[in-house]
Amino acid sequence: MSSLSATLTVWAGSWLAGDSAPDDVIDALHQWAPMHIIGAADAETALSTGLDWPGVQDGAAPILLRLVRHATEADGTELRLVLPAPGDVRGLPAGTEFARAALAAGEGVIVGEPGRSGLGLVPVVEGPDVLRWTVFGIPSVPATVEHTGLGEAEYAMREAIRDAADALLQLSSVRTGRPGTDPRRRIAEALDDRAHHRYPDSVPVRALRILDSADQVAAILAVAEDDSPTEAPSASSAAAREQLLRPLWTAVRTARVAAVSACVRSAHRA
Template sequence: MSCPSATLVVWTSAWLHGAAAADDVLDALQIWAELHEVVADDDGTATALDLPGPDEMPAAPAMLLAALRRTQAGDGRLVLPVPGDTRGLGGNGPLSATAVRAGQAMVLPEAGLGIVPRLVADQVIRWTVFDHPEITPPEHIPLGEAEHALAGAMREAASTLVDLDVARERPNVRKDIESVMAAQPTPLWPAGMPARSLRVLQRAAEVAAILEVAAGDSPGGAMSASATRGREEALRPLLDAVRRARCAAVDEAVRVLGEHANKSR
């Protein structure tokens, strides 16, 4: 499982390096929604990037690609923020607040831009562009380190299911996990997408599915407040490992695709 921001990061980076066409980027986004639209967060950003402002009719995502080309934006980075952890978003502000609500963002540190998707209607995603010069690149996480941590998280997730009595509460827990996995979109990736990144994204999806089932209320009744808190505390480190693995996998994909494109020139 991935997310719209991961798709945009990987495909726009491939496109900016000449390894994909603009239509390829737009086609890859269709897995997440039938319609994508773009606005700037404020009028100043709208003027600078030649995008519609917050009170204007949204533009097609092709205008966003054109803006990134004009600004020589450089490679994007995936950020998956949660309350209390907004690293890579340049501190507090509209970008951080919006990204935390969405749980994701694409940042372009060289251009000082952040882009956050939001589902505004059925099958409609609106991408809001923020001008934020204080953006600092997110922490680089080596893929090997993230993969190792994720492997540990997979073992811990299985143990957590037992400790939290999820298997007893949900007799069909395996089917529940399979259902969560089956419900997730299958993103398209550029040619040359590194196998290791794909493997880590897949493993992250598997752990996330286990944790989603583990986090759910037991069938037949709501959990007590103390039980809910205990469950959240037990799962939080595992969720962090999933976030870190996804960001590391996307970073590695951007690096590899960019290197391959540069060598082929």
């Protein structure tokens, strides 16, 4: 699983459909950290959700389930993953505190019916082994971004794996003298870390393939950006590296959102 928000979206969707138990969702969340805390973003949200404000409370996972259950009781409500990045804010409710927090975190979950008020959930690392969830009120849940089909997403990931590998060869870099290990080993370690986060049995096979492919591409890109013992030799080379990798990161986010959305839709239809 690529992010805490993806974990909550997929597992909560499976639970709402009756395919997973509440303990399954809680166990999946706790794979990220043993302690989760939760609080409201403001007094109004605290009043509507029963959360603490200011301050936080322990036992966030069961509280998240309660909030998701309550927010999805009406017909037409959605459980939606968002993975924003600078220059790519698709799916965010413009001008909201939730949008700003989700962009800073690079992830979030929207719960609600498009055009009506809803909730936004954003996780951040609070400290060693502690994750904090902040709950935001969303005045109007934005319309669903046009779905990327699984066929299109799978094809895009096959192309991205090739392009990411080519990008590593194209990057102009020089040795920095920093200690490092073989890039292939770093990629394998990153993928092994992701493998500890399991998916519900109800996840469609094609969606699972897409998520696995997206993890492969992300691992390669992370090595190219941060983990390599080399660095771009000039500012222009650094800019060229960013320009080369940015569309690949966009493809990864698009594929992940498409696959997670398909998981939720499949669970809902079941």
